[in-house]
Each structure stands twice: as C-alpha cells, then as structure tokens.
Amino acid sequence: MMIPRFHLAMPVDDLAAARGFYGEVLGLEPGRSAETWVDWNLHGHQFVTHLAPSGPERVHNPVDGHDVPVPHFGLILTVEEFHALAGRLRAAETKFVIEPYVRFAGEPGEQWTMFLLDPAGNALEFKAFADDSQVFAV
Numbered sequence: 001m002m003i004p005r006f007h008l009a010m011p012v013d014d015l016a017a018a019r020g021f022y023g024e025v026l027g028l029e030p031g032r033s034a035e036t037w038v039d040w041n042l043h044g045h046q047f048v049t050h051l052a053p054s055g056p057e058r059v060h061n062p063v064d065g066h067d068v069p070v071p072h073f074g075l076i077l078t079v080e081e082f083h084a085l086a087g088r089l090r091a092a093e094t095k096f097v098i099e100p101y102v103r104f105a106g107e108p109g110e111q112w113t114m115f116l117l118d119p120a121g122n123a124l125e126f127k128a129f130a131d132d133s134q135v136f137a138v
Contacts, residue, residue, distance in 0.1 A: 005045045008073060009037075010122050011052030017119035018049040025092045026085075043075055049120075058121070064103045069115060069123035076135060082112050082128035089116065097123065108137035 012018040015038060022028045022040050028047070031039030036051040060067035077085065086100045100114040111134070113127040129135055 007046040007048070008042075009048040009050050010073070010118075010120075011054070012049045012118070012120035012122070013051070013053055014119060015049065015051055021119050022047075022049065025089065025094065027088070066098050066115075068125075069097055069117075072115065072123035072125045074125040074127065077126055077128045079112060079128045079130055082114075082126060085126055086114060089114075103127075109134050 015036070019030070019038060022038075023030055029041040031041060031046075033039060038049050040047040040049065059070045061070055062068070082100070089096070094116055096114055096116050098113070098115040100112060102110065103113045104110045109129075110131075111127045111129045113125060115123060115125050117123055
C-alpha cells in the first residue's frame with residue numbers, strides 16, 4: 001500500500017546554509033527553487049526551506065531521560081540507513097542535540113534515535129526500528 005507523501009515547509013534564515021546542510025550534509029536532492037525558497041526531496045516527501053529571518057521557538061519535553069526539542073521533524077529510516085546517516089553527520093562534524101542511541105530498550109517501541117539542529121535552529125529527529133511493526137506500539 002502506498003503511503004501518502006507529506007509536504008512540510010520550514011523557516012530558515014540563510015538559504016545558502018540550508019543548501020549546504022540539506023543538499024551536502026544530508027544528501028537531499030534539490031527541486032524547484034526561487035530567491036526565497038528551495039524544494040527538497042526528503043525520501044519522496046516534499047520538504048521546503050523558506051527564507052524567514054526569525055528563528056523557531058525552542059521548547060523541550062523530557063523523553064527517556066533526554067530533553068527532546070519541540071517542534072521537530074524527521075524520518076523513520078531502516079537501521080542500516082540510520083547508522084549510515086549518523087556516520088555521515090559525524091563526518092560533517094555535526095553537533096547532536098541528542099547523540100544516536102537506542103531509546104526504550106527492551107520495551108514496546110524500541111528504536112534508534114538522534115536529534116540535531118539545522119543551521120537555522122530547526123530540530124530534526126531521525127529514528128529506526130529494528131521491527132517496523134513497533135512504530136505505533138503501546
């Protein structure tokens with residue numbers, strides 16, 4: 001069954017920095033663009049960075065002993081893709097908000113997770129489940 005693709009637009013304060021981060025560090029393919037925005041192919045989803053001079057509000061909620069930034073967005077990857085991306089981010093000397101680790105170990109919903117900020121301060125989470133049926137486990 002095909003999962004519907006999402007469209008997400010996020011504010012950035014520097015399109016050149018966004019191009020470097022999303023295009024070079026994360027390796028996303030750019031799509032259409034203009035002077036104030038860039039479309040990105042985020043694993044088949046339409047992700048758009050829009051030039052906006054004010055940064056996002058920073059709020060944190062406790063989850064599994066960590067302060068999780070809110071709002072945040074990201075992808076659920078395979079475990080192999082997760083570790084490849086973590087290696088790519090480390091090679092780019094990315095500073096993690098929460099370093100890659102296994103969350104909820106031995107519990108329903110066990111997952112690899114990591115949090116980082118883009119150059120504009122938008123929080124991203126990438127995660128992976130060894131058992132994909134656990135994505136919505138309770």
